[in-house]
Amino acid sequence: MAAQTVGDLGEIAIVERILGAVGPLPGVPVGPGDDAAVLACADGRLVVTTDMLVEGRHFRRDWSEAADIGHKAAAENLADVAAMGAKPTALVVALALPPETEIAWVDGFLAGLLEEAGRAGAVLAGGDLVRGDAITIGVTAFGDLGGRAPILRSGAEAGDVVAVCGTLGSAAGGLAVLSRGFRSPRALVDAHRRPLPDYPAGVRASDAGAHALMDVSDGLLLDADRMARASGVAIDIQSEALPRDEAVVTTASAYNLDPLTWILGGGDDHALLATFPPGSRLPEGFVAVGTVLDAVGSGARVRVDGHEVDQVTGFEHFRA
Amino acid sequence: MAAQTVGDLGEIAIVERILGAVGPLPGVPVGPGDDAAVLACADGRLVVTTDMLVEGRHFRRDWSEAADIGHKAAAENLADVAAMGAKPTALVVALALPPETEIAWVDGFLAGLLEEAGRAGAVLAGGDLVRGDAITIGVTAFGDLGGRAPILRSGAEAGDVVAVCGTLGSAAGGLAVLSRGFRSPRALVDAHRRPLPDYPAGVRASDAGAHALMDVSDGLLLDADRMARASGVAIDIQSEALPRDEAVVTTASAYNLDPLTWILGGGDDHALLATFPPGSRLPEGFVAVGTVLDAVGSGARVRVDGHEVDQVTGFEHFRA
Numbered sequence: 001m002a003a004q005t006v007g008d009l010g011e012i013a014i015v016e017r018i019l020g021a022v023g024p025l026p027g028v029p030v031g032p033g034d035d036a037a038v039l040a041c042a043d044g045r046l047v048v049t050t051d052m053l054v055e056g057r058h059f060r061r062d063w064s065e066a067a068d069i070g071h072k073a074a075a076e077n078l079a080d081v082a083a084m085g086a087k088p089t090a091l092v093v094a095l096a097l098p099p100e101t102e103i104a105w106v107d108g109f110l111a112g113l114l115e116e117a118g119r120a121g122a123v124l125a126g127g128d129l130v131r132g133d134a135i136t137i138g139v140t141a142f143g144d145l146g147g148r149a150p151i152l153r154s155g156a157e158a159g160d161v162v163a164v165c166g167t168l169g170s171a172a173g174g175l176a177v178l179s180r181g182f183r184s185p186r187a188l189v190d191a192h193r194r195p196l197p198d199y200p201a202g203v204r205a206s207d208a209g210a211h212a213l214m215d216v217s218d219g220l221l222l223d224a225d226r227m228a229r230a231s232g233v234a235i236d237i238q239s240e241a242l243p244r245d246e247a248v249v250t251t252a253s254a255y256n257l258d259p260l261t262w263i264l265g266g267g268d269d270h271a272l273l274a275t276f277p278p279g280s281r282l283p284e285g286f287v288a289v290g291t292v293l294d295a296v297g298s299g300a301r302v303r304v305d306g307h308e309v310d311q312v313t314g315f316e317h318f319r320a
Numbered sequence: 321m322a323a324q325t326v327g328d329l330g331e332i333a334i335v336e337r338i339l340g341a342v343g344p345l346p347g348v349p350v351g352p353g354d355d356a357a358v359l360a361c362a363d364g365r366l367v368v369t370t371d372m373l374v375e376g377r378h379f380r381r382d383w384s385e386a387a388d389i390g391h392k393a394a395a396e397n398l399a400d401v402a403a404m405g406a407k408p409t410a411l412v413v414a415l416a417l418p419p420e421t422e423i424a425w426v427d428g429f430l431a432g433l434l435e436e437a438g439r440a441g442a443v444l445a446g447g448d449l450v451r452g453d454a455i456t457i458g459v460t461a462f463g464d465l466g467g468r469a470p471i472l473r474s475g476a477e478a479g480d481v482v483a484v485c486g487t488l489g490s491a492a493g494g495l496a497v498l499s500r501g502f503r504s505p506r507a508l509v510d511a512h513r514r515p516l517p518d519y520p521a522g523v524r525a526s527d528a529g530a531h532a533l534m535d536v537s538d539g540l541l542l543d544a545d546r547m548a549r550a551s552g553v554a555i556d557i558q559s560e561a562l563p564r565d566e567a568v569v570t571t572a573s574a575y576n577l578d579p580l581t582w583i584l585g586g587g588d589d590h591a592l593l594a595t596f597p598p599g600s601r602l603p604e605g606f607v608a609v610g611t612v613l614d615a616v617g618s619g620a621r622v623r624v625d626g627h628e629v630d631q632v633t634g635f636e637h638f639r640a
Contacts, residue, residue, distance in 0.1 A: 029365055035369060035403040035404055035534050036368055036400045038367050039365065040365055042364055044362055046366050047357070048359055048462070049446065050413070050446060050460055051450075052414035052456070052458050053450075054453075057452065058450070080355040080356045083356070084356045092460060094372035094460075096374050126369065130373075130374055130377065130378070132372075133374075136452065136458075138372050140412060140460040142368070150354075154354075230354075
């Protein structure tokens with residue numbers, strides 16, 4: 001018997017199936033199923049971020065299970081919420097599916113999405129389901145600042161300590177492994193399939209007085225360059241201080257690559273990049289990796305060990 | 321000289337171009353350009369809705385200008401906000417574009433989107449830009465209840481007056497015209513390309529004591545059926561009372577169609593469907609078109625002139 005597809009079941013039945021899986025949502029004034037949801041925001045402000053993931057571009061069904069893709073779609077948006085110094089609270093998801101998509105894929109996707117949302121403390125509050133030729137996932141995620149000021153990427157000041165929280169290069173290593181047709185080291189492949197952002201680290205950074213904070217999604221160098229430009233400063237990274245995951249180092253070496261290629265250029269781990277006032281006691285999970293300097297003329301905004309880098313690598317859509 | 325494309329310019333330059341067009345946003349704590357936006361919600365609640373539009377499915381570039389598509393993407397989401405009895409305030413947009421998309425198309429899309437958002441009183445507060453094979457637009461829109469209770473589709477009560485605000489069938493007529501290779505009547509084609517929801521009608525319905533309210537996006541019969549099911553009632557529509565746009569009537573007749581096919585079955589006009597307590601003075605723009613009845617067993621939830629209709633027509637994704 002052929003597996004049941006989205007086209008077999010139809011939009012209305014699938015939406016009912018999803019609503020059943022989501023269940024009632026305590027604390028959400030109006031959940032999924034009406035024209036719109038109504039979210040509580042006792043703080044008087046709501047953090048909002050949106051990202052789109054396209055099959056073949058941001059994920060491949062032969063490399064990632066449905067649940068992995070659901071995890072990743074939730075994680076990359078919820079990480080952006082944390083990167084404002086906020087606590088994730090909810091997300092809404094718009095999904096374009098080819099009619100031949102199996103219902104089992106939709107179930108798996110939803111399970112992964114709900115699991116990662118739950119890990120972040122967020123609920124699925126609404127969505128949309130349409131037909132498309134490629135699976136396309138639009139996630140909008142929300143967060144609560146709890147009375148704190150949002151921590152922007154533009155707040156870095158000369159003299160600040162630059163710090164990161166989380167692994168760097170693991171997801172890029174996993175992508176390289178999969179691109180070569182391998183499935184191990186498992187730690188790297190898993191890092192690509194299911195990034196596991198440390199969501200509470202955003203609030204910890206805020207509480208520790210971070211001047212600037214952002215999600216590293218396109219590679220440390222590219223994102224540090226964005227932070228430096230937004231703040232009108234320069235950033236010097238000390239390569240010795242960067243966290244070096246053992247699997248990243250050994251796998252890169254096996255491929256005759258400098259591990260820094262992945263550590264400095266690889267995105268998708270969703271580490272946090274922060275700057276703290278000099279002398280700060282860094283919050284749990286953060287390690288100092290550099291220093292904020294005054295910008296000098298039109299020179300490079302980001303340096304590694306005091307040297308200009310040939311190019312700011314990292315992921316840019318349309319160009320990569 | 322070939323027109324400049326998205327692939328020529330690259331993500332970062334396009335995002336900067338968009339940020340320039342949007343400009344500063346008074347009243348928005350954090351606008352576009354950081355990991356996330358921060359929206360004000362003085363009410364302590366925020367209305368949230370999301371929709372995805374896929375090229376070839378929800379719009380065609382040979383039938384609609386870029387600005388029309390921007391208008392429509394904004395309108396269909398902002399209409400859902402109004403349909404909760406809320407005032408639209410903001411939206412965020414995720415956009416997947418093929419690299420060969422002309423920059424002029426992006427500019428036109430953005431101009432149309434900003435114009436329609438402005439008509440609703442909403443600002444563009446953030447977004448995402450990625451590469452895809454088909455233009456895909458994910459919009460999430462926000463609204464302010466201003467202390468009012470949200471008006472749900474589940475609130476209809478037996479005895480209520482059923483009312484609609486806005487035209488019915490014009491967008492379906494426009495689609496039929498375009499499908500036959502014509503470009504007129506212009507009023508219908510324009511209605512398909514640029515639905516013009518009466519956004520303040522949502523708040524007017526709320527202030528007039530509406531029991532139930534929803535956006536008619538998939539056809540009056542299908543959406544009335546959804547309202548009836550959500551409310552546990554039946555709805556009887558009086559066909560004589562339905563607003564009949566002259567272009568809808570004459571064009572349907574020219575195509576040997578009963579105009580009710582479009583009026584009852586056509587979506588995308590984004591009229592509002594509401595129920596009010598019996599004896600209510602209907603707010604401006606609303607006309608009475610039927611009555612809410614007790615549900616009887618498992619019979620039809622929606623009737624026209626007291627008769628069960630053969631099928632609840634309307635747009636269902638994957639099936640249409």
